[in-house]
Amino acid sequence: xxxxxxxxxxxxxxxxxxxxxxxxxxxxxxxxxxxxxxxxxxxxxxxxxxxxxxxxxxxxxxxxxxxxxxxxxxxxxxxxxxxxxxxxxxxxxxxxxxxxxxxxxxxxxxxxxxxxxxxxxxxxxxxxxxxxxxxxxxxxxxxxxxxxxxxxxxxxxxxxxxxxxxxxxxxxxxxxxxxxxxxxxxxxxxxxxxxxxxxxxxxxxxxxxxxxxxxxxxxxxxxxxxxxxxxxxxxxxxxxxxxxxxxxxxxxxxxxxxxxxxxxxxxxxxxxxxxxxxxxxxxxxxxxxxxxxxxxxxxxxxxxxxxxxxxxxxxxxxxxxxxxxxxxxxxxxxxxxxxxxxxxxxxxxxxxxxxxxxxxxxxxxxxxxxxxxxxxxxxxxxxxxxxxxxxxxxxxxxxxxxxxxxxxxxxxxxxxx
Amino acid sequence: xxxxxxxxxxxxxxxxxxxxxxxxxxxxxxxxxxxxxxxxxxxxxxxxxxxxxxxxxxxxxxxxxxxxxxxxxxxxxxxxxxxxxxxxxxxxxxxxxxxxxxxxxxxxxxxxxxxxxxxxxxxxxxxxxxxxxxxxxxxxxxxxxxxxxxxxxxxxxxxxxxxxxxxxxxxxxxxxxxxxxxxxxxxxxxxxxxxxxxxxxxxxxxxxxxxxxxxxxxxxxxxxxxxxxxxxxxxxxxxxxxxxxxxxxxxxxxxxxxxxxxxxxxxxxxxxxxxxxxxxxxxxxxxxxxxxxxxxxxxxxxxxxxxxxxxxxxxxxxxxxxxxxxxxxxxxxxxxxxxxxxxxxxxxxxxxxxxxxxxxxxxxxxxxxxxxxxxxxxxxxxxxxxxxxxxxxxxxxxxxxxxxxxxxxxxxxxxxx
Numbered sequence: 001x002x003x004x005x006x007x008x009x010x011x012x013x014x015x016x017x018x019x020x021x022x023x024x025x026x027x028x029x030x031x032x033x034x035x036x037x038x039x040x041x042x043x044x045x046x047x048x049x050x051x052x053x054x055x056x057x058x059x060x061x062x063x064x065x066x067x068x069x070x071x072x073x074x075x076x077x078x079x080x081x082x083x084x085x086x087x088x089x090x091x092x093x094x095x096x097x098x099x100x101x102x103x104x105x106x107x108x109x110x111x112x113x114x115x116x117x118x119x120x121x122x123x124x125x126x127x128x129x130x131x132x133x134x135x136x137x138x139x140x141x142x143x144x145x146x147x148x149x150x151x152x153x154x155x156x157x158x159x160x161x162x163x164x165x166x167x168x169x170x171x172x173x174x175x176x177x178x179x180x181x182x183x184x185x186x187x188x189x190x191x192x193x194x195x196x197x198x199x200x201x202x203x204x205x206x207x208x209x210x211x212x213x214x215x216x217x218x219x220x221x222x223x224x225x226x227x228x229x230x231x232x233x234x235x236x237x238x239x240x241x242x243x244x245x246x247x248x249x250x251x252x253x254x255x256x257x258x259x260x261x262x263x264x265x266x267x268x269x270x271x272x273x274x275x276x277x278x279x280x281x282x283x284x285x286x287x288x289x290x291x292x293x294x295x296x297x298x299x300x301x302x303x304x305x306x307x308x309x310x311x312x313x314x315x316x317x318x319x320x321x322x323x324x325x326x327x328x329x330x331x332x333x334x335x336x337x338x339x340x341x342x343x344x345x346x347x348x349x350x351x352x353x354x355x356x357x358x359x360x361x362x363x364x365x366x367x368x369x370x371x372x373x374x375x376x377x378x379x380x381x382x383x384x385x386x387x388x389x390x391x392x393x394x395x396x397x398x399x400x401x402x403x404x405x406x407x408x409x410x411x412x413x414x415x416x417x
Numbered sequence: 418x419x420x421x422x423x424x425x426x427x428x429x430x431x432x433x434x435x436x437x438x439x440x441x442x443x444x445x446x447x448x449x450x451x452x453x454x455x456x457x458x459x460x461x462x463x464x465x466x467x468x469x470x471x472x473x474x475x476x477x478x479x480x481x482x483x484x485x486x487x488x489x490x491x492x493x494x495x496x497x498x499x500x501x502x503x504x505x506x507x508x509x510x511x512x513x514x515x516x517x518x519x520x521x522x523x524x525x526x527x528x529x530x531x532x533x534x535x536x537x538x539x540x541x542x543x544x545x546x547x548x549x550x551x552x553x554x555x556x557x558x559x560x561x562x563x564x565x566x567x568x569x570x571x572x573x574x575x576x577x578x579x580x581x582x583x584x585x586x587x588x589x590x591x592x593x594x595x596x597x598x599x600x601x602x603x604x605x606x607x608x609x610x611x612x613x614x615x616x617x618x619x620x621x622x623x624x625x626x627x628x629x630x631x632x633x634x635x636x637x638x639x640x641x642x643x644x645x646x647x648x649x650x651x652x653x654x655x656x657x658x659x660x661x662x663x664x665x666x667x668x669x670x671x672x673x674x675x676x677x678x679x680x681x682x683x684x685x686x687x688x689x690x691x692x693x694x695x696x697x698x699x700x701x702x703x704x705x706x707x708x709x710x711x712x713x714x715x716x717x718x719x720x721x722x723x724x725x726x727x728x729x730x731x732x733x734x735x736x737x738x739x740x741x742x743x744x745x746x747x748x749x750x751x752x753x754x755x756x757x758x759x760x761x762x763x764x765x766x767x768x769x770x771x772x773x774x775x776x777x778x779x780x781x782x783x784x785x786x787x788x789x790x791x792x793x794x795x796x797x798x799x800x801x802x803x804x805x806x807x808x809x810x811x812x813x814x815x816x817x818x819x820x821x822x823x824x825x826x827x828x829x830x831x832x833x834x
Contacts, residue, residue: 014593016586027667044596073589079597161815168816169433172490176431179461180496185714203816224429275711276690294692297602301586305721306631307815366621387815398724398804413694 001037004106006322008057009042009049010141011112011119014074015155016162016303016416017314018141021111022075023068024318025139026057030065035326040103043409045079046110046119050092052099052412057160059408069315070393071402072303082130083119101132103411107325108134111318113142113153118357119335124331137321138333138353141314143300146197148359149351150335152386154317155300160200161387162302163244167204171211171242174291178240183288184231185242187212188275189295192248195219195363197299200383201244202375213373216274218248219363220372222257227278227400228285230373235288261292303304304400308389313346320348344385421453421523423739425474426459426466427558428529428536431491432572432718433579434731435558438528439492440485441735442556447482452743457520460826462496462538463527467509469829470777476825481521486732487810488819489720494790500536508542516550519830524742525551528735529558530570532752535774541748554748555770558731560717562613565776566768569803571734572717574727577617578804579719580606580661583712584621588659589629591708595657596633600705601648602659604629605692606712609665612636614716617800618661619792623775628659630790634692635665636780637789639674644695645702647790652705662691725806730763739764761802781792 008025010018022041029039041055042048048055055076057065061179069074100108110120117138124136140147145156167187174185187213191197202215213234216222234241237262251258258274275292282290317334324334339345367379373384393400425442427435439458446456458472459465465472472493474482485492501509517525527569534555541553557564564575584604591602605807608614612634619632630651633639651658667673675691699707734751741751749767756762784796792800810817 001755010593014590028453049595070778071549072586074593077596078593080594081597166715166719166720168819169720172488172819173431173714176427176491176495177497179494180498187715206816273690273693276693291713292711293713293715294709294711295715296708297587297590298583298604298710298712298715301590302583303586304582309815319588325679354615384814389815390809390812392807397801397809398726399581399623400804402585402589 003037005037005104006039006107007042007049007100007105007107008039008109009045009111009201010074010076010078011045011110011116012078012080013143014078014368015141015143015300015395016072016158016306017155017311018063018118019068019071019073019075019197020109020311020314021139021141021154021318023065024315025109025322026065028319028322032322036107036322037104039093040105040410043407044077045081047079047081048076048085049096050098052414053195054103054410055407056100056410060405064405067403069311070303072301075405076407090126096123097127097130097132097134099414100127100134106134108136109139109321110136111139111141114147114356114358114360115145117147117353121331121353121357126351135330136324137325137329138356139317139321140333140335143197144191144193144194146360146362147190147356148361149356150333151338151346152336154314154336156196156222157307157313157386158302158305159190159197159299160383161307162299162305163197163200164203165305167201167212167242167244170293171204174240174242175182181289182291183235183240184282184290185293186275186278186290187244187295188247188292189244190244191218193218193360193362195246198244198246199363199367199375200387203380203383203387209238212244213238213241214243215374216245216249217242217363217368218246218250219250220368222249224281228281231282232286243278245278247274249274302391306391307387308391309386311391316348324350363380420454421457422454423520423524423526424459424466424517424522424530425456425526426462427491427493427495428527428533429495429497430560430717431495432558432717432771433489433575433723434558434572434728434784435491435528436485436488436492437728437731438556438558438571438735440482441484441732442526442739443485445736445739449739449743453524453739454521457827458493461494462498463500463679464496464498465493466513468518469519469831471827472824473827477822481822482548484820486728487720487808488738489718492822493824503539507543507600510539511547512545512575513540514547514549514551516831517551523551525553526556526738527553528556528558530561531564531773531775531777534564534770538748538770538774539811541770552742552747554746555773557735557750557752560614561608561611563611563777563779564773565778566773567750568755568763569753569791570593571727571731571753573613574724574730574803575722576607576716577800578724579621579716579722580614580617580712581620582722584629584659584661587710588621590656591659598706599708600652600657601699601707601708603692603695604661604712605664605709606661608635608663608718610635610734610777612663613659615661615663616780616784616792616796617804620797620800622806630655630658631660632791633660633662633666634780634785635663635667637665638669641698643772645698648699649703655665660695662695664691670732677791697699720810723808724804725808726803728808733765734750
């Protein structure tokens, strides 16, 4: 069989270490030049394939590729794009495969979360039906840590580390100020449906009574009176209260606590803002001085504080995706398996995509403390190894050196009118 | 003269490196055990002196003191407390000096911003009048960088580094997403009256067109239509727009753009929130998808990303304060002087407190670009050395090791009824 080319794309929200996965894919392809031809990357994710905007990664120097390992964001661009539903039309998938065929692409590496696992599976299935079979391998990436059948999702560990460290640092700040000033600090973190990131804030507490004192999970219905009571008791006891709140916190009826309460001067709903909403409740009910932070993109882009474990695993799943493709694997996701020993260890595995796509792994109830506002030892044991180790980027003049790629596009071959 | 004791207190908002100044003070006192007796620290700042809650720093091990250099927050507690106005009453100052006298304190080291420089001066003046002269030395600390007569204020450099790095990282994030998703990212940073911190965000741009594209300074009146136009043009040109906004941004009439626009469901003014206010304007006028982050305490507590230059200088001003006291200096602030050479160099100096107290150094207009939305090369040359170098704390199990002091209080000697 003639040497096939390969395609790689990044999907969904980008992160501190998704480029480490890209680095793994590219370096593995370069190691196997005898078996894999050109590795193309999709400009702006899968949209790049649909529009035939393909980047020739072969034009990048080894040094530039190596630097991806320490550069946050999506080096080729990512996208939030929902492919057409197959029940309505297979046209988009057919177009994808047309482009892949035109560029002799036989390997499809897709780096993302649950939605992209689904896309990956369909590329494999439809290419088969179309008589141009493509091996589709999914590379897990989601800060939400909600992919099933893998011990965890790479990219989560670095967000977890950022949130844990930031909570610890802000906790020391408010502890110093509380006697005469701020009493409540609220940190809003990502996680619409699963509370993994908020849970990571709990790692900041290394002794009983340490911040954070309250964690609000999307898995636990928010009860305003109970929350206010807990804040009041914590301030009474400790002098201050640190809250880590998931952006997805909602009432029992599913209504988000953010967004629904306030309108701006033009009558528009003020979107986003669990932290300001909680702060407003605290001020209203208890009168305490508060501060709040909204970590937003900072948490997922913070390559300066990446977890070494996470960087290594993000790289490894990318590298392994290529190796598995060369072993003839198809329609699988590379997974991370945790060793059963007392000391943390991990190895790579795989899982069939039909068991991954469109399933969401929430926090087990056993990870959340009985009162619903903290994490258990079990959660701690699970989370702690994922934030272990530091992996600092190189700095120049006080700033991390995050070089950009050349991103040279190849000539189009398809008439996509 | 018999050996006098010393007193040290932290004032105002705590920072990533204020404890490095404390470390400098304590280590210098330990170096001069022949001349200085016990070094007491005020529990929760000057309130500790007023209430005679004094911590004996002599009870801390050398290792614990050394660890202060890499621990954020205020190790002894700080406070926001306004001393009584002298025109109304000298009672509080007299009480301070009564406590100092009771504990044979002859040196007063006060670590803070403009307000505490004023307090420091008054302690010197009133103690003199009361016949118990105390040498009062002010140790500069303010993330706002608004102290006069010093090249810059220690503690600003680390916030500047955090904001510059975070802006660069979030800029890479949105650049990756903009083709199909978020178009505008807004980072809200501290700085009510002076735009130094917002300006530091400008260091993230290392080439023309890099993020941030818009910086909003408190020094420049906010014009909504102009801002919206600039966002629109930037998105048109670059595909996305990164904004760094100082919390103190206000209209020409002095009205803050935050807080004034929105009310929550209970009719309470939604406090804080330049970023959400700007995001709402963008959404309303342009319809772009946005994200925003509010750095709040994270920026000033981020010891994990401290500037090495800043840590060294914070330590140095603390150490020098003790040495200057031993040289007989009084009513001065330790300053940092920049060398005139091309390569950055610095040395320590001093300035009389009567020229420091209650004066605020704003950003020179020459540091702000002509259109008011960026920084000039002059600003860049000034700011860049302040964020240079990294000084990582030690880590254990993925988290920085930030140990707490024992903070043992000494017995009270005054009847402060």
